[in-house]
Amino acid sequence: MSPPRSPLQEADRRALLGLARRAIVEAVFQRRLPGLTPLTGPLAEPCGAFVTLHHQGRLCGCIGQVAASEPLADTVVRCAIGAAMDDPRFRPLRFEELGELEIQISVLSPLEPIEPLAVEVGRQGLVFALGDRRGVLLPQVAVEHQWTRERFLEETCAKAGLQPDAWKDPGARLWAFTAEVFSEADFAAPWQVSAH
Numbered sequence: 722m723s724p725p726r727s728p729l730q731e732a733d734r735r736a737l738l739g740l741a742r743r744a745i746v747e748a749v750f751q752r753r754l755p756g757l758t759p760l761t762g763p764l765a766e767p768c769g770a771f772v773t774l775h776h777q778g779r780l781c782g783c784i785g786q787v788a789a790s791e792p793l794a795d796t797v798v799r800c801a802i803g804a805a806m807d808d809p810r811f812r813p814l815r816f817e818e819l820g821e822l823e824i825q826i827s828v829l830s831p832l833e834p835i836e837p838l839a840v841e842v843g844r845q846g847l848v849f850a851l852g853d854r855r856g857v858l859l860p861q862v863a864v865e866h867q868w869t870r871e872r873f874l875e876e877t878c879a880k881a882g883l884q885p886d887a888w889k890d891p892g893a894r895l896w897a898f899t900a901e902v903f904s905e906a907d908f909a910a911p912w913q914v915s916a917h
Contacts, residue, residue, distance in 0.1 A: 856881030
């Protein structure tokens with residue numbers, strides 16, 4: 722694996738969480754993207770990210786972009802709105818749920834090809850591809866479910882809509898990434914919900 726990018730500063734983490742919440746509030750109230758302020762530093766660098774939403778402790782949306790094709794701040798805003806409004810597994814978020822919503826952001830490292838036996842549970846997330854099917858799981862998912870390496874591989878295949886043992890197929894491709902994960906719960910300051 723290539724060396725990890727420098728961790729974000731606390732101010733950068735807070736800024737990303739604030740952008741994500743503002744984007745969700747504006748999407749729920751006005752069904753539009755918020756205007757983005759030009760940013761500098763790490764938030765302006767192209768980077769992949771996932772935004773995961775929990776309401777009253779239950780998953781209610783998770784959308785991400787693995788490829789580092791746009792600035793990190795833009796990626797987080799788009800993924801936050803997608804997680805709140807467009808995750809096909811859940812209905813769109815409602816106004817009354819915003820007060821008990823917790824936002825978690827995973828900032829991804831670049832993808833690196835990896836062999837199945839080299840996968841480290843809890844350290845790496847996985848991207849699996851076979852033919853036109855593709856599945857992605859974040860590193861924290863395996864930890865939350867206490868999966869073994871083999872189970873993690875199987876679940877990533879299942880996420881792609883394939884049989885659990887598809888990772889053994891000679892045509893399968895596997896990549897790993899690390900994630901810098903943080904959420905609103907990491908900070909003591911309360912997160913305000915505003916209609917403006």
